[in-house]
Amino acid sequence: MTDGSDTTPAQRYNAALAGQIERRWQDYWSDHGTYHAPNPAGPLSDESAPMPSDKLFVQDMFPYPSGSGLHVGHPLGFIGTDVFARYNRMIGRNVLHTMGFDAFGLPAEQYAVQTGTHPRTTTEHNIERYLDQIRRLGFGHDERRRIATTDIEFYKWTQWIFLQIFNSYYDDRENKARPIAELEKQFAAGERETPDGRAWSELSAAEQRKVIDDHRLVYISEAPVNWAPGLGTVVANEEVTAEGLTERGNFPVFRKPLRQWMMRITAYADRLVDDLALLDWPEKVKSMQRNWIGRSRGANVRFPVGDEAIEVFTTRPDTLFGSTYMVLAPEHPLVDKLTADAWPEGAKDAWTGGAATPAEAVEAYRKETSRKSDLDRQETREKTGVFTGSFATNPANGEFIPVFIADYVLMGYGTGAVMAVPAHDERDFEFATKFELPILQTIEAPDGHPADEAYTGDGTAINSTNEDISLNGLGVDDAKKAIIGWLEEKGHGEGTVQYKLRDWLFARQRYWGEPFPIVYDEDGTPIPLPEDQLPVVLPDVDEYSPKTFDPDDAESEPEPPLAKATDWVEVTLDLGDGPKKYRRDTNVMPQWAGSCWYQLRYIDPTNGEKFVDPENEQYWMGPRAAEHGVNDPGGLDLYVGGVEHAVLHLLYSRFWHKVLHDLGFLSSAEPYRKLFNQGYIQAYAYTDSRGVYVPAEEVTEADGKYFYDGEEVTQEYGKMGKSLKNSVAPDEMADTFGADTFRFYEMSMGPLADSKPWATKDVVGAHRFLQRLWRLIVDETTGELRVSDDELSESDLKLLHKTIASVREDYAELRFNTAGAKLIELNNHVTKTYGSVEATPRGLAEPMVLMLAPMCPHIAEELWHRLGHPDTLVHGPFPVPDEKYLVDDTVEYPIQVNGKVRSRMTVASDAGSGDVQAAALADEKIAAALDGGEPKKVIVVPGKLVNVVV
RNA sequence: GCCCCCGUAGCCCAAUUGGCAGAGGCACACGACUCAAAAUCGUGCAAGUGUGAGUUCGAGUCUCACCGGGGGCACCA
Known part of the structure; x- marks a missing residue:
């Protein structure tokens, strides 16, 4: 893009102008809290306005803030949810959309090991960097609701939920989880038999404790687990590939009996299978879950x-x-x-x-x-x-x-x-x-x-x-x-x-994760900490890494890093019977823990009393039979992410949600009512004769062959990434074209669910469209508004209202590619009609700007503002189609003979089938084809066509 | 080996769900603007829907077989 040269009009919509506009509106939104979605209760409520009953909770699978930066594939789903959220906001719904970070995990820890930096430092730095990149794209996130799983205020509640699960058992009679205290009462009252038939009172305290522990939804087991010496930790079944390697790092895994924390997900096996029927999820994901549970x-x-x-x-x-x-x-x-x-x-x-x-x-x-x-x-x-x-x-x-x-x-x-x-x-x-x-x-x-x-x-x-x-x-x-x-x-x-499903191995011998809210007494009995002792904060240590071993050394034993923090491990606490010495548990939770419940914290991120206020949960996630049918399990309204989480995250999260539902904390029985898997953006990569990757952007094509630096290179197709030298960053696209162009291009590439190849050279098409639209409303040379109050012609009105009707439908159904195409079509019509005259009628300019807004919010806000509207368009209005322009007075019918189009005719659109048939048979070409004979059959499809069978 | 999804202009994609194959973008060609080029604007170009059969008045859409691509499961009793 050239800019500032003599011949470029000063007010042309190019990357530089787009950049100014985008920054200005991002600041405006941020200053005005434009995307704040009010809660029914608590600090995020808004007393000044009544709560709209019509709400929408949209969520992206939150990212891990990796240090390596984004490529253009990462934000695809984020843009999709943003467009959907914006459309729904414009039609008047209260929309909750935000984004947090799944920030515990191995890479930060491994980086810490290499550099000696504390993982928190790296993590926070990476989150800032990630936010810088995505903020440029203009997402309508409620910033007040951002969380990171590593925030102490967040993981305090992760620990609290762990304690709820620990202090519960699965009641087979009622088919739900209940507090463990009720189980004790049942034993004590003799309503439930002890394993060996003795009376409860005859059991020693330790025996009683054992019986109770055997029923908990979290328990310690001595069973064989997946031990990965090369990682220095145990991992869950779900994290082991079919080849017996760890999903992360490809280390060999050995089955080894170790004392480990387990979560009794198997108690929920039936409900996890059966309730899939209630969910609006891709069949593929459902079948993967059914398969994994394997009933x-x-x-x-x-x-x-x-x-x-x-x-x-x-x-x-x-x-x-x-x-x-x-x-x-x-x-x-x-x-x-x-x-x-x-x-x-x-x-x-x-x-x-x-x-x-x-x-x-x-x-x-x-x-x-x-x-x-x-x-x-x-x-x-x-x-x-x-x-x-x-x-x-x-x-x-x-x-x-x-x-x-x-x-x-x-x-x-x-x-x-x-x-x-x-x-x-x-x-x-x-x-x-x-x-x-x-x-x-x-x-x-x-x-x-x-x-x-x-x-x-x-x-x-x-x-x-x-x-x-x-x-x-x-x-x-x-x-x-x-x-x-x-x-x-x-x-x-x-x-x-x-069932194939096994209980979930819940402990990891790593540093960068949530500590267990568990201490051990002198006898080694695990004791859950009372709620007022939370959070258990991760201590500082000298070494962040567990001891790792030769990947094939099956005989090795895990040595968690927290065990070395002796000042932290050995602790004196008063747990109700005076100060005593205890040892802390030195495991941390797996990375999946935080993502099991983050949607609930988005709802009520600042609540210091509860993990989520029931009133807020009920509003945002509660079942709504009137809208979704009597079997609606509730859950957020749209969850978008990659299909790679089909089993792990989505199964664990459903499990926790069901436990919390059973215990009466949640009205919803499922976390995610509707799930959508976005496709991946892939890219071509090129290797030279040695098989080494060459920079893809410098490869040229000639006669179907590819060349780099004069040498012929081989084309490959696959993931986008640094190692393949084919990565394109969203920042680059924003620099070259502006964020709105980038957003529009990604949405117009094809259906959101499809995987498709990235093509930088195609982005200019989206840019030209925005330029043309801009030019229809703003004079490129003077910057003056060029709109009139002229009446629209009949053909303007027809195309406009048809576009409005189908764009609304497309936005609602996540068909952003066709919504974009229809806007371009309308824009082309308006350009042809008004592009070379003095002005564009306001009656066209305004609806076009509003319809564009979900995909390209910055340019739309700017034009809306220039059109004289003092308020943001984020909350609407959104154009409404007028039925009278959707029907035509006349319809052109193709007339087929034996299925082949032979002629055409135009008849009144309210003509009856008989009239249409008569008109068709009277058509001279058809009459000629019949040659005086009688047709065998005449099929009239009203509004579509006529087929004459001879 | 078993199961699922997808094959439409050179490329990315539409097609009211069985009713005229083309909405949109890229590329390409020509023209305008320019000393020239880029950018921009305008005009134009193209496939009969992977292959073969079937159902039907009519098939890109439904059925079967095959070819090609992607994904899931893989001794789960």
Whole structure:
């Protein structure tokens, strides 16, 4: 963009002028608190005006303030929510839109380790830098509501919520969380039985405590967890990739039994699945959550072996009669007991792995599987296993069936053992074929089902009879019900539900996170701190990093950095029974903690008494049956972010929200009523002959080939980033074109949900549009207003009101690309009509400015102001279409013959079908096509077309 | 291997949900302005909808198969 040269008109809308306008209006908004959204209660309420009942709560997934700065892909969703929020504000709604920071986490800590800077310093610096970048884009955020998860006033409440969850249990009878004190009362009153049946009063204090702790929604477990020596911390299942590496840093993870904090998210598994049906979310995200929770209904069945029993989980109890062998995971605790001294009669060669005794075979096989990484196990799907030498009894038919161990059965799912039904399970079929085991059909396969495949579909049960029960003739579902009834009656098993979801490992051995509000007494019993002892502030330490180890050193143990802050760890407190010594918990919470509830703090960010005032929560997030139906769970109105949080953040957040709802703190049962995943902005990148990335902006194209510095380079397509040398910063775009141009371009690139390639050269199109619009209202040379009070022509009015009607619809449906196109179309029409005469009618100029405002707020404010309006347009008005201009007097009909357009005619738009048909048949081209014959059929689509079939 | 989404002018994208394939932008060509160029303005240009079949009076839109691209799950019993 050239500027200041002699030939450029002084008042041309270019980057320099845009920059002035943008700064001026940003200051104005900031000075006037234009985006402050009043609360019903508390310090953010506004006594001077009544609360509008019509509200909208829009939220972006808040960013991590990384130090490396933004590229043009980052603000895409932020602009989208801003446009949506602005439109809704203009039509009169009370709109809550702000943005905070998810500021705890590893990068600040790692930077601190390298430089010795305190993570708080880096974090705060990065937040300022981030804000500088996004403020230039003119977002209508309520600045009073900004929070960062690292603010002590914020994490005090994160700790408080932790305590609420800690002090709760899941009541299966009422199907909700309740305060743990009520559970104690139930035990004390004898309404609930103790685990060993003794009276509550007979239990020692420690025993009572143990019983209570076993019910808490937060508990300490000794179970195997994901230990990443290279990170020096444990991580949650959700943070481990399918390859067994940490999502952050790609470090190997080892399953290791460690004492760790867990959150009982599994108590909510059913509700987390079932309530997905109530949410307006992308189907893709819902299915990912269903998948992760992995609910399957089936039965547990016990197969006797000597005086032991192997318990299996199966989703196909209807095929029980077809179970011809069993398989245990190699790590199954019964394996040692089941391993026979010698190979029994009937053991086939294939079963023994060539070993002299079962013990040798089992030992060799276990050694082999333990050496295989998860990755190896995935790559070689070949079924392996060995016979234990023992036989179990199939409870249905009394058959003795061999018991194997094999690594295709996983210890971590179900009971770690399966009843193998080779006829009706693909994996069992493969194994049975390889190990020469019998295959017995118990569900009739349809004709033509290949003999070398298991039949897993529906069908009629066969071969399934014993002296008590016959399943024969039943369909799969009925057979399941019947056999479960029989199993329960005979005590062989019971119907049950399994989940893939595991409890949430909640502790990290890092520094930069929320400390636990927990201390330990002399006996090592964890004691929740009372509310008045909050916040537990993160202490200063010399070393911010946990001890990290060789990434492959599975034997290492976590050593959290807080453990070294001895002055902080060892503390004397009066917890009601006089001052005593305690030790603080040295873990910190995972980064997900703050994002589990930040929407609630946006609502009431300054509340010192409560994490959120119920009245404010009710207003902004409460269920609204009148608008959203009787099953509305409530939640904020629009949540926009990337699909990468489909499982982690969105599942954890729903879980916390439900606990807080159950405990009576929240009226909403879900945090996010509507979720929208924006697409990603991607970019081309170029590598030279050595495979090294070259700066993408310096690459030129010729004849479909790409060149850098005279050399041909190879084009790649993918993420935008520094390492690919294809990053473009929003600041650059604001410098070159102005923020409004940038905003308009990003919105016009395509649907918000789509991923699309960045093209700097295309941005000029958006810029030219704003220039033309500016020029219609302001004289480029003098800066004088060039509008008239002339009446609009009929065609002006028609196009204007059509545009108003469809732009309103587009804004409401997040279709900003088409809204933009329609504004350009209208602008082109007005330019053509009034661009070269003296002035533009005010009746066109004003609605155009108002309709542009959601996407380009600065230029719109400036023009609105110049048009003589003293007040901001942020709160409207927004043009309303006049119905009378939306209908045309006449309609042009295409006339088709056999689906091909042969002619056109114009008829009155209120003409009846019969008249239209008659007119069409009278058309001379059509009459010629008919050549005197009768049409077979004539289809008249009112307002659309006529099709004559001959 | 299983499941889901997407293929429309050279490129990014529209198409009232089964009714005339084109709204908008980029690029390109020509013209205006200019000594010239850039910027700006104006005019113009283009595909028959990945391929093949089917349903229908009529298919970009629905069905099936295949090709290409993206994503999710991956021994979950």
